[in-house]
Amino acid sequence: xxxxEQLVADIGERxxxxxxxxxxxxxxxxxxxWSTLEETGLSRLTSTEDAGPTEAAxxxxxxxxxxxxxxxxxxxxxxxxxxxxADLTVPDSGPLAVVLADxxxxxxxxxxxxxxxxxxxxxxxxxxxxxxxxxxVGLVNAEPTATSHNLAGEPRGSFEFxxxxxTKLDVKVADxxxxxxxxxxxxxxxxxxxxxxxxxxxHTSERVQFGRPLSKFQAVQHSLADMxxxxxxxxxxxxxxxxxxxDFGFDSAATDYAVTVAKVAAGRAVESVTRIAHQLHGAIxxxxxxxxxxxxxxxxxxIDDFGTTTYYARRLGRIALAADDPWQIVVxxxxxH
Amino acid sequence: xxxxxALCANDAELAEIRAAIREFLAAxxxxxxxxxxxxxxxxxxxxxxxxxxxxxxFVGLTxxxxxxxxxxxxxxxxxxxxxxxxxxxxxxxxxFADRQFAPSLLSYGSDxxxxxFLPVIAAGRLHAAIGMSEHDxxxxxxxxxxxxxxxxxxxxxxxxxVWTSGAHLAQRIVVLARTxxxxxxxxxxxxxxxxxxxxxxxxTIDPIVQMGGEHHFNEVTFDEVFVPDSDVLGNVGDGWRQVxxxxxxxxxxxxxxxxxxxxxxxxxxxxRALPDDADDGTAAAVGDLxxxxxxLRQLSISVARALAGGEDAATRAALVKDLGTRFExxxxxxxxxxxxRLDRRTPEAARLHELLDTARLHSPLFTLRxxxxxxxxxxxxRGLGVR
Numbered sequence: 001x002x003x004x005e006q007l008v009a010d011i012g013e014r015x016x017x018x019x020x021x022x023x024x025x026x027x028x029x030x031x032x033x034w035s036t037l038e039e040t041g042l043s044r045l046t047s048t049e050d051a052g053p054t055e056a057a058x059x060x061x062x063x064x065x066x067x068x069x070x071x072x073x074x075x076x077x078x079x080x081x082x083x084x085x086a087d088l089t090v091p092d093s094g095p096l097a098v099v100l101a102d103x104x105x106x107x108x109x110x111x112x113x114x115x116x117x118x119x120x121x122x123x124x125x126x127x128x129x130x131x132x133x134x135x136x137v138g139l140v141n142a143e144p145t146a147t148s149h150n151l152a153g154e155p156r157g158s159f160e161f162x163x164x165x166x167t168k169l170d171v172k173v174a175d176x177x178x179x180x181x182x183x184x185x186x187x188x189x190x191x192x193x194x195x196x197x198x199x200x201x202x203h204t205s206e207r208v209q210f211g212r213p214l215s216k217f218q219a220v221q222h223s224l225a226d227m228x229x230x231x232x233x234x235x236x237x238x239x240x241x242x243x244x245x246x247d248f249g250f251d252s253a254a255t256d257y258a259v260t261v262a263k264v265a266a267g268r269a270v271e272s273v274t275r276i277a278h279q280l281h282g283a284i285x286x287x288x289x290x291x292x293x294x295x296x297x298x299x300x301x302x303i304d305d306f307g308t309t310t311y312y313a314r315r316l317g318r319i320a321l322a323a324d325d326p327w328q329i330v331v332x333x334x335x336x337h
Numbered sequence: 338x339x340x341x342x343a344l345c346a347n348d349a350e351l352a353e354i355r356a357a358i359r360e361f362l363a364a365x366x367x368x369x370x371x372x373x374x375x376x377x378x379x380x381x382x383x384x385x386x387x388x389x390x391x392x393x394x395f396v397g398l399t400x401x402x403x404x405x406x407x408x409x410x411x412x413x414x415x416x417x418x419x420x421x422x423x424x425x426x427x428x429x430x431x432x433f434a435d436r437q438f439a440p441s442l443l444s445y446g447s448d449x450x451x452x453x454f455l456p457v458i459a460a461g462r463l464h465a466a467i468g469m470s471e472h473d474x475x476x477x478x479x480x481x482x483x484x485x486x487x488x489x490x491x492x493x494x495x496x497x498x499v500w501t502s503g504a505h506l507a508q509r510i511v512v513l514a515r516t517x518x519x520x521x522x523x524x525x526x527x528x529x530x531x532x533x534x535x536x537x538x539x540x541t542i543d544p545i546v547q548m549g550g551e552h553h554f555n556e557v558t559f560d561e562v563f564v565p566d567s568d569v570l571g572n573v574g575d576g577w578r579q580v581x582x583x584x585x586x587x588x589x590x591x592x593x594x595x596x597x598x599x600x601x602x603x604x605x606x607x608x609r610a611l612p613d614d615a616d617d618g619t620a621a622a623v624g625d626l627x628x629x630x631x632x633l634r635q636l637s638i639s640v641a642r643a644l645a646g647g648e649d650a651a652t653r654a655a656l657v658k659d660l661g662t663r664f665e666x667x668x669x670x671x672x673x674x675x676x677x678r679l680d681r682r683t684p685e686a687a688r689l690h691e692l693l694d695t696a697r698l699h700s701p702l703f704t705l706r707x708x709x710x711x712x713x714x715x716x717x718x719r720g721l722g723v724r
Contacts, residue, residue: 201721221718228717229660232653236635237628240344247339254341264628310621317624321615326605327423327598330630331355332345 004058011036012066016291019069025288026149029122030069034095037070043093047080053245057187064191067294069154071119073184074098079126081180086137086167088126095123100177101161103129103136110136111162120144120157127161128177135173138163150301152294176251179259181306183245186238186262189270192299193231196277199292200227204280220280227276234269237262244333257333260316267309270299346638351416354409358420361393366424373425373599375695378592379553379702381427382506384464391461395421396431400439404455411586411645415638419591425599429503429553434458434465436590438511440583441530445571450532466535468498468512468557469580476712479524479577483514483559485531491565492516494531497558500706504555505542510535512559513576528576532568533559549698587707589640589654593661594633596703597668600692601626604672607685611678619678626671633661652720655713662703662710669696 001009015033037043045051045059060073079096082088090096097119103112110129117125120142129136144157201224204215214220241258248254274296278285285292303309319334320326328334342348347355365371365386374381390396398414400406407413421428439458442451457463474480483496494514504510510533517527535542539562545554571579605623608615615623637657643650673693679686704710718724 201723205723215718215723218715221723222711222714224721224723225656225659225714225717228721229656232656233629233632233636233660236639237632239639240341240635243340243344247341258341261628261631264624265632268625268628313621313624313628314617315624316627317615317620317622320605320623320627321609321620326602326627329627330423330598330634332342332347 002058004055005062007040008042008059008062009065011040011042012063012068015068016066024153026153026155027069028155029071029095029119033068034070037072038093043072043095044076044080047076047084053183053242053250056184057242060184060187061191061194064188064295064298065195067152067192067195067291067298071095071097071123073181073188074119075123077180077184078177082126082128082137082173082177083139085169085173088137088139088166090126090139091124095119097123097125097142098128099125100128100130100174103127103131103161105131105133105136105165108165109162110138110165111160113158113160114142115158116148116156117142117158118150118154118156120159121147121155125159125161127163128174129161129163130171130174134168135171136163136165136168138166150297152297152301154298154301172251178306179256180250182263182312183241183250183255183259185302185305186234186241186259186266189266189299189303190231190235190238192295192302193234193269193273195295196273196292196299197224197227197231199295200224200277200280203285207282214280223276223280227273230269230272234262234266237265253335254333257319260312260319263303263307263312264309264316267303267312270303270309274300343642344635344638346412346416346419346641351412354413355416355420358395358417359424361390361395362420362424362426365389366426371427373603374427375425375600375692376596376699376702377425377599378422378428378432378596379502379706380429380551380695380699381425382429382503382553383427384430384462384506386427387431387461387464389461390421390426390428391431391459396435396461397439397455397459400443400455400459404451405459406439406455407459411641412638415591415641419595419634422591422595423598423602430464430506431458431461433467433502433507434463434509435461436587437467437583438463438465438509438532440586441511441570441579444583445530445575445579447567449567450570454532463509464503464507466501466504466507466510466555466557468501468504468510468533470500471497472499476709478513478580481513481515481528483512485514485516485529485564487516488563491563492531492569494533494559494562494564497556499545499554499556501555501557502553504535504557505544505552507535509533510557511570513580516573516576525577527574528580529573530570530576530579531564532570533562533564534568537562537564539563547698549695551698584708585640585644585650585654588713589637589644589650589657591634591637593658594630594637594664596662596665596699597672597696598630600672600689600696601630601668603689603692604675607679607689608675610685619675622671622675626668629664629668633657633664637661652717655716655720658707659710659713659717665703666700669693669700672696 079098099117101114142159241262244255244258397406402408485492516529541558
């Protein structure tokens with residue numbers, strides 16, 4: 001473990017224990033954790049510190065292993081990215097929520113409605129408003145007209161927004177925003193799946209039935225191996241996306257290719273890992289008092305953010321169908337990077 | 338060089354050899370007219386092709402130059418291997434000599450053995466078979482009963498090996514045999530490896546014909562076959578360690594992912610050639626197939642890089658073989674679904690259905706050969722600490 005990994009693991013572990021390992025449902029923003037992240041300079045790692053996607057990935061995966069209830073990807077990789085693009089002033093500290101929403105432009109004013117925005121009730125929201133002509137970015141203190149939560153209980157809010165149109169950005173910004181979001185979710189999903197696997201290995205090693213630990217049954221061992229395989233495959237694809245973003249940035253053909261692949265690989269892994277983890281935990285795994293759902297349901301919710309698995313599969317399929325030689329798409333990204 | 342290109346096994350040096358092998362394959366196919374095959378590393382034996390491939394410098398890549406090889410890295414070999422498979426080239430004749438026997442010689446062979454055999458392997462002219470499994474020793478390889486007794490100047494070998502691909506065409510066979518009686522407390526002790534000339538007296542080779550009528554496998558019977566001391570591979574009594582220590586490359590290699598790649602890529606091209614754009618469902622099905630291939634390849638390359646760097650990647654290598662071969666199997670029926678879109682009366686559809694038929698006949702083998710997936714999952718479980 002490198003120094004950053006260790007730091008993140010320690011912070012995450014403390015946060016999880018601090019919530020007694022049993023957060024309420026729906027979940028709430030973890031203020032204690034957020035202030036620790038600010039004190040350690042991790043809250044805005046890539047936007048203010050000298051750090052890139054590799055470090056961001058370490059942070060996101062590590063915090064996901066602890067089911068951290070903070071908008072860390074939203075603040076650093078998404079909201080501050082948009083703010084910088086649009087030259088928008090945002091608070092120097094504190095969490096930020098973020099959304100890409102369709103909007104109208106009338107007489108210099110942007111109006112629209114944002115639906116089911118994660119953490120909108122806990123943080124100011126940076127809104128990327130997509131209009132017919134381009135993208136406008138504004139800071140909104142949302143007053144949700146409706147609140148909900150994702151499967152893991154992370155709170156969401158829907159709200160109407162209105163702000164003065166500032167700098168008009170090219171619609172390509174929306175593409176990069178979505179790519180960054182999908183990238184972050186893949187990285188986070190790997191952390192959540194790692195945690196689900198660790199819990200499953202521990203549970204099957206401790207739980208005794210028929211006079212021996214479950215993990216001594218070959219059928220159980222094979223399911224555990226299956227689970228590990230799916231995670232490693234998703235990790236290999238996600239690692240390529242991390243390296244692509246590190247080498248070429250998020251606005252590159254290589255990162256677009258690698259994120260598309262990773263989103264499909266991680267998406268398929270979520271299906272099987274979630275199924276196996278719950279199967280091997282037995283009924284205890286679906287109770288609120290057990291930690292498992294913190295990870296399986298986060299993975300399940302997150303992987304649908306910024307485009308579903310099928311959406312990315314379709315996208316990759318169209319890339320392969322457009323290629324002169326589909327094998328070349330397997331080897332590397334289709335365009336020069 | 339970027340790390341991204343390195344992870345794609347496509348950095349400058351590897352891209353160069355990739356381009357070179359593609360160029361060779363295109364020209365060779367043009368001239369000699371072979372058709373891209375399914376599962377070509379088992380099913381397409383062509384000694385002339387192997388010789389031409391070697392003459393062009395694409396066999397024995399990791400063999401040091403002093404023995405006639407190229408002295409290149411495992412990743413160079415990885416790239417050439419995956420391109421050969423992706424193009425369905427007829428590589429079976431030199432396959433086992435290049436993949437298994439050369440690394441064994443480099444690790445355990447005597448100076449004389451290396452000088453005698455490595456240049457022939459690098460020349461693509463050594464055709465070898467692997468004699469491991471027996472009637473009563475499949476997944477449980479330690480149950481091997483073939484025995485070698487020491488005699489004057491060598492060993493006398495008796496027993497029967499099965500599933501030896503290409504033994505009816507090969508010159509040599511690497512045999513795992515007991516050289517000490519079974520010790521039930523130490524089942525893996527007392528094995529040795531022999532590199533037996535297949536034209537030795539007292540060897541009988543009988544075909545084991547596959548369903549569908551193909552003949553690749555054989556039953557090879559040794560009835561008091563004399564093997565000189567000079568054909569003992571490595572140390573007497575060390576056979577188990579020798580055959581298991583280098584499984585990582587074999588388990589994690591491109592041949593565990595790409596046995597059906599020619600079928601997959603041909604199907605994608607055929608759909609592309611249809612007059613209408615592919616519908617969303619078809620595009621997603623293609624994308625799912627391609628994503629599985631890319632992510633498995635990424636895992637396989639990460640293991641190859643770890644192994645080349647001297648790291649222990651045994652568990653992840655077992656994972657690649659389990660996941661990769663199951664993908665190979667799944668891909669057959671996924672492609673069958675895609676082919677449903679084609680008009681079967683066209684020549685291209687007919688060719689694809691022929692490939693599909695072959696794939697269906699070979700597909701049960703994907704998850705069996707070189708160690709069943711059930712055994713591999715046991716290896717993975719041990720890596721997880723539950724065994």
